[in-house]
Amino acid sequence: MEYDTSYQQICSTRTVQSDKKGFFNEFCADVRSACGDKWLQNYFGKLKSNAARVLSIFSDREVCDPVLGVLEHVQPVFKAKEALFSAQRRAQADKYYLLACSTSEEEERKELLQQGLLAAHLAVIRAPARNVDESIDDGLTLALAYRSRSSILIALGEGEAALSDLKLASNFGLELKESVDYYCKMAKAYATMGENARSEISLKIAEKLAGSDTGLIIASRKEIANIKPKEKEETRELLPELTHGPNPELSGAAQGVKLVETKEKGRFVVANGGLKTGDVVLCENPVAACLLPNFFGTNCHHCFKRLRNPVACLHCSGVAFCSAQCMGEASESYHRFECEFMDLLIGSGMSILCFIALRVFTQASSLEDGLNTANLLFEHLCSHEDVRQADDYLQRSLMAGFLLRILQKAQYFGRRKTEGVNPTAVELQVATSLLGLLQVLQYNAHEIYQTLVTDDHRFEGSKTIHVGAGLYGTGSYFNHECWPSVASYFVGKKLVLRTTKPHRPNEVVAVNYGPIFTTMHLKERQRSLRGRYAFSCNCMACQENWPLLQKLDKHVRFWCTSANCVYLLKFPKDLAKDVRCPRCRKNVSLKESVAKLIKIEELYREAAQAMHAQKTVEAIELFKEGIDLFYQIAALPHKDTLIAQHSLLKCLADTGTTFKK
Numbered sequence: 001m002e003y004d005t006s007y008q009q010i011c012s013t014r015t016v017q018s019d020k021k022g023f024f025n026e027f028c029a030d031v032r033s034a035c036g037d038k039w040l041q042n043y044f045g046k047l048k049s050n051a052a053r054v055l056s057i058f059s060d061r062e063v064c065d066p067v068l069g070v071l072e073h074v075q076p077v078f079k080a081k082e083a084l085f086s087a088q089r090r091a092q093a094d095k096y097y098l099l100a101c102s103t104s105e106e107e108e109r110k111e112l113l114q115q116g117l118l119a120a121h122l123a124v125i126r127a128p129a130r131n132v133d134e135s136i137d138d139g140l141t142l143a144l145a146y147r148s149r150s151s152i153l154i155a156l157g158e159g160e161a162a163l164s165d166l167k168l169a170s171n172f173g174l175e176l177k178e179s180v181d182y183y184c185k186m187a188k189a190y191a192t193m194g195e196n197a198r199s200e201i202s203l204k205i206a207e208k209l210a211g212s213d214t215g216l217i218i219a220s221r222k223e224i225a226n227i228k229p230k231e232k233e234e235t236r237e238l239l240p241e242l243t244h245g246p247n248p249e250l251s252g253a254a255q256g257v258k259l260v261e262t263k264e265k266g267r268f269v270v271a272n273g274g275l276k277t278g279d280v281v282l283c284e285n286p287v288a289a290c291l292l293p294n295f296f297g298t299n300c301h302h303c304f305k306r307l308r309n310p311v312a313c314l315h316c317s318g319v320a321f322c323s324a325q326c327m328g329e330a331s332e333s334y335h336r337f338e339c340e341f342m343d344l345l346i347g348s349g350m351s352i353l354c355f356i357a358l359r360v361f362t363q364a365s366s367l368e369d370g371l372n373t374a375n376l377l378f379e380h381l382c383s384h385e386d387v388r389q390a391d392d393y394l395q396r397s398l399m400a401g402f403l404l405r406i407l408q409k410a411q412y413f414g415r416r417k418t419e420g421v422n423p424t425a426v427e428l429q430v431a432t433s434l435l436g437l438l439q440v441l442q443y444n445a446h447e448i449y450q451t452l453v454t455d456d457h458r459f460e461g462s463k464t465i466h467v468g469a470g471l472y473g474t475g476s477y478f479n480h481e482c483w484p485s486v487a488s489y490f491v492g493k494k495l496v497l498r499t500t501k502p503h504r505p506n507e508v509v510a511v512n513y514g515p516i517f518t519t520m521h522l523k524e525r526q527r528s529l530r531g532r533y534a535f536s537c538n539c540m541a542c543q544e545n546w547p548l549l550q551k552l553d554k555h556v557r558f559w560c561t562s563a564n565c566v567y568l569l570k571f572p573k574d575l576a577k578d579v580r581c582p583r584c585r586k587n588v589s590l591k592e593s594v595a596k597l598i599k600i601e602e603l604y605r606e607a608a609q610a611m612h613a614q615k616t617v618e619a620i621e622l623f624k625e626g627i628d629l630f631y632q633i634a635a636l637p638h639k640d641t642l643i644a645q646h647s648l649l650k651c652l653a654d655t656g657t658t659f660k661k
C-alpha cells in the first residue's frame with residue numbers, strides 16, 4: 001500500500017493535539033529541537049517497545065532536560081469557586097424573582113424569571129461547598145443559591161427540579177425541615193406537577209409548624225389554587241433491544257453478528273444469519289467517554305445530557321452536572337483526579353482522545369484495574385504500529401509523560417515520596433499503558449453526537465452536533481465502507497448500530513469513518529482513509545467508483561431473476577419483452593421487478609410523508625419495508641434508496657438523544 005507519509009503525519013498529529021494553540025505544541029517543538037534528527041531517527045525511532053519509549057523520554061540525556069523541566073512546572077489550573085460572586089448573582093436572581101412576582105404581564109413575568117434563572121445558575125455553579133468561605137453567608141452560599149433557584153423554578157412550573165434544589169439546599173446546610181416556607185414551597189412544587197395529595201400534605205405540615213401565624217399558608221393556598229399543572233414532557237429517547245437477544249461472545253452486540261478475520265481487513269463484524277433492515281446489532285456502553293470542552297457549559301459532564309438546571313461540582317466551577325446523582329458518581333470516580341487540572345488539560349490544546357486515555361485511569365476502581373483495562377485494549381485493538389514514524393512516537397510519548405504528571409500531581413499514586421517528576425516503576429507502567437492507549441484511540445474512538453431539533457420540526461432544520469468521543473470495546477471491531485450498512489447513533493453515551501439494509505449471512509456489517517461516497521470523490525476518500533486509518537478501501541462504492549449523489553440519475557440495476565444468477569441488468573427498454581442475461585444466458589422477464597420498484601417508490605413516498613408529519617416510528621417501519629424489498633430485486637447505487645437509507649438514519653437518530661436549544 002502506498003502512503004502519503006506527510007499527510008499521514010498531519011492526520012496523526014491532530015489525534016494528539018487538536019488545537020493549534022496550547023502549550024503542548026511548544027513543548028513538543030522544544031524537545032524536538034533539543035534531541036535533533038539523528039537521535040530521533042537512529043535511536044528513538046528504532047526502539048521496539050512503549051516501555052522503552054517512555055523510559056527514554058524521562059532518562060535519555062538528549063531529551064530528559066526539556067522534558068523534566070516542563071513537567072516539573074505542572075500545577076493545578078482550574079476555575080475555582082467564588083463565594084462573593086455567587087452571593088451577588090443570587091441577589092440578582094432574587095431581584096428578578098421579586099420583579100416577576102409583582103408584574104401582571106405574563107410575557108414580562110416569563111422574561112424576568114428566565115433572567116433570574118440564569119443568574120441563579122451562576123450562583124449555584126460558583127458557590128463554594130458548605131463552610132469553605134465562612135466570611136460570606138456564614139458558609140451557606142451554596143445552599144442559599146439552590147434555595148433561590150428553587151423559588152424561580154416553582155414560578156416557572158418546574159416542580160420536580162425545584163424539589164431537587166430544595167433537597168440540595170437542605171443537604172448543603174440550610175435548616176429547612178422546621179421551616180414553614182420550606183413546606184409551602186414544596187406544596188407549590190407538587191402542585192405544578194399535578195400531585196395534589198402531596199401538595200396538601202405539605203401544606204398541612206406547614207400549617208402545623210406555623211401555629212397561629214397563618215399568613216404564609218393563606219398566601220400559598222391562594223397561589224396553589226391558580227397553578228395549572230405543567231404537562232410532563234414525554235421522553236422520546238428509546239433504548240432499543242438487541243434483535244434476537246445478546247451475543248454471548250461479543251459484549252453489547254446482538255446474536256445476529258459475529259467476528260471474523262482476514263489478512264487484508266483484520267478483524268471485522270459480519271452477519272451471522274441473515275439480518276433485516278432496522279435490526280439492532282449493537283447497543284454498547286463506552287469503555288471510556290469524554291465530553292468536548294466546548295460543551296462543558298451546556299451538557300452534563302457525566303451523562304452528556306443537555307443541562308437544564310446545572311448541579312455544580314463542590315470544588316471547581318469548570319464543569320456541571322444534570323443532577324446530584326451524576327455529580328456524585330463523577331466526583332467519587334474520575335473527577336476527583338481531574339477536577340483541579342481541567343483548565344491545564346484544556347490549555348494544553350490536547351485532543352479529546354488524550355482526555356479519554358487519561359479517563360481510562362481516573363475512572364478505574366484501582367490502579368491495577370486501570371492498568372488491566374489499558375493493557376487489554378492495547379492488546380486487542382488495532383494500533384498500526386507498522387505505519388508509525390519516530391516523530392509520532394515522540395509526540396505520543398511526551399503526551400503520555402504529561403498525562404502521567406497530571407496523575408502524579410493529582411495524587412493518583414497517593415502521597416509520593418518526592419515532588420520530582422522522575423517516575424517510579426509503577427508510574428512508568430502507567431505511562432507505558434497511556435502511550436498504548438494513545439495509539440489505540442487514534443484508530444478506534446467514536447465521535448459521540450446528539451441531534452439538535454428545531455422548535456418547528458423534528459427533521460427539517462435538524463443538525464448533528466458532536467459533543468464528545470468514546471471508546472467502545474465491540475464497536476471498535478466494525479470496519480468501514482464508503483456507504484455504511486448500519487446507522488450509528490447514541491442514546492446518552494450508548495452507541496447504537498442498526499442496519500440500514502438487509503444482510504446475507506457473512507456479509508460485512510460496516511460503519512462509516514467519515515468519507516462517504518455520496519459527497520466525496522473516490523480519490524479524496526482513499527487519501528483520507530489511508531492518511532487517517534492506514535488502509536485502502538475496497539468497498540463496492542470504491543470498486544465501481546459510484547458517482548456523487550448529485551450526479552446520480554434515476555438509474556437502477558436489477559438482479560437477473562433466474563435462480564442462482566448474480567448479474568445486474570439495466571432497466572429494460574421494452575417491458576413487454578424479455579431481457580437476455582449475459583451471465584446465465586437465459587431470457588428473463590423484469591416485469592415483476594419493475595412492478596416491485598413502483599411499490600418501493602410508493603413506500604419511500606409514504607415514509608417521507610410520515611417524516612413530514614413527524615411520525616418517526618411510522619416512517620421507520622415504511623422505510624424498513626421499502627429498503628428490504630429493494631434489496632430483493634436490485635442493487636445500489638439507486639438514488640431514491642440512498643435517500644431512503646439516509647432518511648432512515650435520521651429517523652433512528654430521532655429515537656436517540658436529541659435536544660432543543
Ligand SMILES: C[S@@+](CC[C@H](N)C(=O)[O-])C[C@H]1O[C@@H](n2cnc3c(N)ncnc32)[C@H](O)[C@@H]1O
Nearest residue numbers: 265266267382443444476477478479480533535
Ligand atoms: C476500528 S478498527 C476496525 C477493526 C480492525 N479491522 C481490527 O482488526 O481491529 C479500524 C481499522 O480497521 C481496518 N479497516 C477498517 N475498514 C477497513 C476496510 N474496509 N478494509 C480494510 N481495512 C479496514 C483499518 O486498519 C483501520 O485502521
